[in-house]
Amino acid sequence: MKYGESKSKVTAVPSIILQLLIAFPFLAVICSASPGSEKKEASSAAAGTPWHHPPLYYLPGTNRPVSPTLDYRQRKRLSLYQLSSRPFSRQPTGTTFLSLPTITALAPQPSATNLTYPLLDLERRRTGMLLENSMEAYRRGDLQEAIQILEKGMPQITSADLRFRLCHRLGAFHFKARNYVKAAFYMKRALELRPGNPALACNLAATQMTMGKVDEALQTLSYIPVSLITDSNLLFSVYFNYACAYALKGEVEAALDSLDKAAGYDPEALLASVGDLQLDPIRDHPRFRRLLSALEAQALLGPQESR
Numbered sequence: 001m002k003y004g005e006s007k008s009k010v011t012a013v014p015s016i017i018l019q020l021l022i023a024f025p026f027l028a029v030i031c032s033a034s035p036g037s038e039k040k041e042a043s044s045a046a047a048g049t050p051w052h053h054p055p056l057y058y059l060p061g062t063n064r065p066v067s068p069t070l071d072y073r074q075r076k077r078l079s080l081y082q083l084s085s086r087p088f089s090r091q092p093t094g095t096t097f098l099s100l101p102t103i104t105a106l107a108p109q110p111s112a113t114n115l116t117y118p119l120l121d122l123e124r125r126r127t128g129m130l131l132e133n134s135m136e137a138y139r140r141g142d143l144q145e146a147i148q149i150l151e152k153g154m155p156q157i158t159s160a161d162l163r164f165r166l167c168h169r170l171g172a173f174h175f176k177a178r179n180y181v182k183a184a185f186y187m188k189r190a191l192e193l194r195p196g197n198p199a200l201a202c203n204l205a206a207t208q209m210t211m212g213k214v215d216e217a218l219q220t221l222s223y224i225p226v227s228l229i230t231d232s233n234l235l236f237s238v239y240f241n242y243a244c245a246y247a248l249k250g251e252v253e254a255a256l257d258s259l260d261k262a263a264g265y266d267p268e269a270l271l272a273s274v275g276d277l278q279l280d281p282i283r284d285h286p287r288f289r290r291l292l293s294a295l296e297a298q299a300l301l302g303p304q305e306s307r
Helices: 005-032 035-046 072-085 116-138 141-158 160-176 180-193 198-210 216-223 232-249 252-266 267-273 277-282 286-305
Strands: none
Touching: 005 035, 005 072, 116 141, 116 160, 141 160, 160 180, 160 198, 198 216, 198 267, 216 232, 232 252, 232 267, 252 267, 252 277, 252 286, 267 286
16 A cells, blocks of 8 residues: 555544534434434423323312302302303304303203212212322323223212213313314313303313313303302413414414403413413514513512512
């Protein structure tokens, strides 16, 4: 071998290494975009936070009622409100939402008063066991088992209040599993059992929005009697879902007005939620930028200084 040839081969080695160093980031990007990596990212993300956005007013890991409920007087007012504003003469059927069941309160429903105390106590214990076992399965990461536990145990429960809790939990689990049609189905069944539950109606609207049924989500939200709600977290969720729905429909001013109202009830939650992709249609609007800047400034000042 000649000296010139060996010298050229030696100098070619660093250039090859340099080319590999340049090409490596691009190879890493390509590998990260492979189908297998997407499944891993999706599964790791699904194992993190329990719910996706729009935010569900979701269920805690206890057997207590899952959301603020209305007292007797408020339910009577809500029934009158629904009867005076109902646009349809028949109740919804199947999984396509038409309207909230406005005359459900007048229809005969199984309730706790239809059961003797021993039977009611037995159903309460069964319901508590079903909810507890389903949450244990959920925490283990077995979402399908959690759903099966509740669906198999549902026929044993006849009390309306207890069936409401099971249906609401099933709706939340199916939402987590991205079975949005079934999630909406169980949420509607729960609303039939307790039409005066604004948190559940908000959850149904969030599910409908995720399914792309924005008009139905707005209709569901319109049936929530906001004037009867005192829970600021729930009011934030209602108006944030309004903002997302209006943004998706291209009604910019209505979306921004709803964001302003949501900020008034929980500015910290809004700052944590403004990255929602459903707000993309209004993200470049000057009002949105001003609101975001105000929220960031308030977060830097802290709760005491911002008052």
